[in-house]
Amino acid sequence: MKALRAASAWLLAAAACFGSGASAADPLGRFPADPSQVSVAGISSGAFMANQLHVARSAGIMGAGIVAGGLFGCAVDKVTGEGVSSLASLAVGPCMSAPTLLKPVEYYAQIVADLAAKGWIDPASNLARSRVYLFTGQADRVVNPKTVELGASLYRALGVPDSQIRFRDRDLPGAGAGHSWVTKTFGNRCDANASPFINDCDYDQAGEMLQTLYGPLQPPAGQPQGRIVAFDQKEFVPGAATAANGLWDTGYLFVPRACEPGVGQPCRLTVALHGCLQSAEVLGAEFYTKIGVNEWADTNRIMVLYPQAHATTVSDLPSQNVLSAFNTNPNGCWNWWGYAGDTRYLTKQGAQISAIWSMVQRLTGQGN
């Protein structure tokens, strides 16, 4: 009996030490980020969200890196007075696997114009000064390369000059990539379409992306000297309802030594969004430490914010009804088809966009 009690005590102590970091994370601190140097990047659902965030907050975001995803509004069925009505079947069909069913680029430009006219997103004219990197692998079997091509066309239609868009698909070592964030030395075989969706294609995607967004940079660090900070995401969601809105309780921030408070001038900030099945809940630290971004960030005064999504089930939703099944997010994707009943998901009022933007504002000193 005594031995049993001792074992229980050990188990409790172990649970306290190694249990979910979610509840133990501290509030996001204040770091010196330059509000004019905020960019956003993502892969797959993270690319769709990066694109939405960029378009919705174009006044405050100077560039976007879109990997294997991103065509604004491609899951939208119609824009209504209250928000947008979107379909999961449009997301998995035309947006991902059947791009011949997508509408002409003018249709999506019109959605942008409609949302801007309602004041739900920033005026699209801001996008003209943006820099954009897009990538699609020719072996991608999850998001058809044509969707990403159309995404690039939409940026052009919205006024981004060709000289500020770098579209990568065929003319580099990673051309035959599967659905993945591509790296120089880490991950699956280059043409794989499988977890962790990080592929070794002998191509430094992080480097080319960041240099497209910020211009020429110092060479990356072999081993980053900065630190990873875990922070509580709950305070950025009304009612702390993270799970109901597809967000995990904990997010991560990479802080280079040069960006510690009081060290020097303000740093740049990039928001890096994982794809479906890539959150820390699923992959642990893999996405926020192995995609090659921190190495470049470390030597170039760039902080990297890694918000985390969460797989939302029916039981996470505040109320259950006949339509609940349409509001779930079983693979922990970012919201780009209106799950969780969020009819403003691609606008400034969207729960996830609003949460991520509040994190950015905390770091740039513009929020509380």
Place this chain on the structure above:
Amino acid sequence: MDDASQLVGSGLKYLCELFAIELRNIEAIGLAQQKMLEGMGALAQHQAEMAEGTLRRSFGVPAALPGGIHAATIAQITSLKSAIVEGQANSNILSELAARSGGEVANILQSRMLAALDELKTALEQVVPEKVASAPAVLIAQPGASA
């Protein structure tokens, strides 16, 4: 006499409550029908768009391709694969629209049914006070029983 008029009064009140509940039920059924019609309209519109898109794409396929039978066969296979994927995607879209529309109708009717039951319970509680309802059966006046 007073008891009788009170009984008639509360009976009338109960009838009015029932009438109001029934009106709200009819209102909900009307709303459900409207949603159903909207859903059917959206479904028809999507079907028409899909048919138009399929026609447009099929007219876009060149009858003969340069490169001979090899290129033509590959093009046909690619076109067939694409048609299958498109068909599946279209079918999924129509299914989701139908399911969402059906779900909305079911939600309206279910919410109304639950509300109507609550309203009926409240109306009954007002007409038959708790004390009377919980009194033993022998203490409740039974007009026919005393004869």
